[in-house]
Amino acid sequence: MTTYSSNLLIPYLDDNMDNPHLPVNEALRVLDKAIGSKVALAVTGGTTIITDEESRGAYLELTGVLTSNLILQVPARAKQWLVQNKTTGSYTVTVKTATGAGMVVTNDSQLHMVYCDALDCWPVQNSTHGRNRVVLPYGSGITINWAGVDIYDTTLTGNMVISAFTGATDGQLCAMQVRQDATGSRTVGWPPEVRYGTDLTTILLTTTASKMDRVVFQYDAGAGKYDLVSLMRGY
Known part of the structure; x- marks a missing residue:
């Protein structure tokens, strides 16, 4: 019975194998693919x-028109990839x-090492750190994942409730650019992971239609909190 390596699933040469050239050829094919091949994936959203x-x-390489947020689910084995998001549509991957x-x-057509x-x-x-800006579609009861993301840009078309912040590394600056729509007076409910200090005790967004605020947090891994460090309003 053929056995395989744990990560790339390369076939081993087992004892008493009648045709040893077969697993050797397959192993070389797998290694060649792992080192230099492109896998093109056409996606539309949901879970792939x-x-x-x-x-x-x-x-x-991810292509296609997204009609919802996409989860690209990979096997739970040690591996790294260059991932290029060439999708269109205001949804996350x-x-x-x-x-x-x-x-x-992000769908910036750059190569991201995962x-x-x-x-x-x-x-x-x-x-990619320092360059990742993601357009965040309006939603309520959403979880925002900061892994690999520095800036989320969103336009409020209703009152937004953020259920949780996740994914940041210790000391990471996490910025949100929050725009009011043409109606204005939209609100954001912030998650329990946000921590306020004595200088910035709350987040009061501008209510003016079409204006944008910048809200910046810094993640403290020891406390498990996203500290509010800056609030600039009315751009």
Whole structure:
């Protein structure tokens, strides 16, 4: 019976194998794919579970018109990929394992390095940090994942309630650009992970139609809190 390596599923040469060239050839094919191949994935939203064969690729290219947020679910094995999000539509793409929180890959057509540690997916440090801006569609009762994201840009077309912040690394600055629509006077309910100090004790957004506020948090991993560090209003 053929046995396989734990991450790339490369077949081993087992004892008493009649045709040893077969697993050797397959192993070389898998290694070639892991080092240099592109896997093109046409997506529309929802959850796309990539196969073991697709997950062996080095470069995952996502294309298509998103009609909802996309979860790209990868196998729970140690692996890294270059991921390029070429989708259109004002929705997010999150790369994750079945049980992880995952990381957002922005649709800026840049190559993003994603590492899976067999539990969850993480951005490789300095690969995209400082450049990632994600358009956040309006919603209520949403969870915002800061893994690999520096700025979320949203336009309020109703009152927004954010249920939770997740995914940031210790010391990460997490900025939100919050715009009022043509009606104005929309509100945001902030999650329990937000912590206020003595200088900034609340978040009072501008109510003027079409104006934008910048709200910045800094994550404190020891406390598990997103500290409010800046509020600039009325742009």
